[in-house]
Amino acid sequence: MKTFVTSLLLAVVAMAPTLAQSTIDAKDIIAKINRKEAVSYQNVTVTGDLDLTNLANRKEIREGSWKGDSHEFLSVVDVPLTFKNCTFKGKFLAYHTDEQDGKRIFNTNNTVYNADFTEAVTIEGCTFQDDAAFKYSRFTQRAIFTNNTFSEEAIFKYTKFRNAADFNSSTFRSYADFKYTNFDESSSFQKVSFQRSADFKYTKFDEVTDFRQARFSGNADFKYTHLPRGTNFDDVRFEGSTDFKYTTLDGRKFSPSR
Numbered sequence: 001m002k003t004f005v006t007s008l009l010l011a012v013v014a015m016a017p018t019l020a021q022s023t024i025d026a027k028d029i030i031a032k033i034n035r036k037e038a039v040s041y042q043n044v045t046v047t048g049d050l051d052l053t054n055l056a057n058r059k060e061i062r063e064g065s066w067k068g069d070s071h072e073f074l075s076v077v078d079v080p081l082t083f084k085n086c087t088f089k090g091k092f093l094a095y096h097t098d099e100q101d102g103k104r105i106f107n108t109n110n111t112v113y114n115a116d117f118t119e120a121v122t123i124e125g126c127t128f129q130d131d132a133a134f135k136y137s138r139f140t141q142r143a144i145f146t147n148n149t150f151s152e153e154a155i156f157k158y159t160k161f162r163n164a165a166d167f168n169s170s171t172f173r174s175y176a177d178f179k180y181t182n183f184d185e186s187s188s189f190q191k192v193s194f195q196r197s198a199d200f201k202y203t204k205f206d207e208v209t210d211f212r213q214a215r216f217s218g219n220a221d222f223k224y225t226h227l228p229r230g231t232n233f234d235d236v237r238f239e240g241s242t243d244f245k246y247t248t249l250d251g252r253k254f255s256p257s258r
Contacts, residue, residue: 026050026090033079040082049090049130052077053113070097071111078118085125092128095135095155117141123148134159135177145170156181157199167192178203189214200225201243211236222247227254 024041026048032039034056055075062072077094094115120141126148133155140162147169157177165187176198183203188210196218203222208230218240229250236256244255 023047030055033077036079038080038082040080041086042084043086045087045089046083047089049093050088051091051093051096052115053093053096055115058113073111073113075113075115076118077115077121080119080121081117082122083124083126084122086123087127087129088132089129091130092132094137095133112136117143120144127151128154131155139163139165142166150174150176153177161185161187171195172198175199183207183209186210191215194218194220197221205231208232213237216240216242219243 022043023045024047026046029039029041029046029050030052033052053073053075055077057078058073058075060072061074062070094117096113098111114136116138118140120143121139122142122144124144124146128148128150129152131152131154132150133153135155136158137156138160142163143161143165145165145167148167149171151173153175154172155177158180159178160182162184164185165183168188168190169192171193173195175196176194179199180202181200181204183205184207186207186209187205190210190212192211192214194214194216198216198218199221201221201223202225204226205228208228210232212232213235215237216239220238220240220242223243224246225244225248227247227249231249233256238256242255247254
């Protein structure tokens with residue numbers, strides 16, 4: 001019996017670090033990035049807003065002006081990011097403004113904070129319980145966003161993907177904004193569920209993109225979108241309104257069958 005109790009205690013002690021890591025504060029992740037350590041988490045819940053726009057390397061890249069030009073700051077995530085089967089309870093921010101934070105009261109110009117990613121980003125099987133904002137971000141290496149659930153707004157407007165981007169099997173429960181987004185390399189949205197509005201207006205796909213078996217439950221806007229040869233819309237379901245006005249596939253007018 002004594003041997004059994006001793007073994008049980010040793011097992012509990014061995015499990016303690018794992019249990020302690022089941023929840024992590026977003027500030028600890030920021031500290032890790034600032035120390036230039038690769039970020040890799042699996043099966044954890046991240047509490048607090050993960051604000052990647054406020055890193056130690058943040059620099060001013062544009063001064064504001066009395067004309068209303070934005071005052072801009074840029075942080076660079078220069079280590080690989082990997083999150084698998086994680087839950088983000090707060091906001092995931094690679095973009096925000098003082099106006100959003102309620103700080104713009106008397107100033108005529110807005111202050112904008114952004115984050116770029118120079119290393120690979122892998123976010124798989126995760127749940128974003130609050131907003132996920134990547135507006136204006138630049139992804140230099142491969143960006144994987146597969147099998148995720150975006151519960152609130154997912155903003156990829158003006159985002160630049162310089163390498164392959166993969167959103168396969170993800171679910172967007174609220175507004176999915178890919179307006180003016182640039183995909184320089186191949187991209188994929190296979191089996192993605194867009195449960196509300198999906199905005200791909202003016203989006204530019206320079207290489208083949210794949211929407212096979214995607215489901216659009218709300219409005220799907222592809223107006224003025226450029227699609228290259230090889231783009232695949234097989235078995236796509238459109239259950240709401242669609243707009244493919246001025247959409248082109250390999251330079252020719254394009255509109256998929258519903």
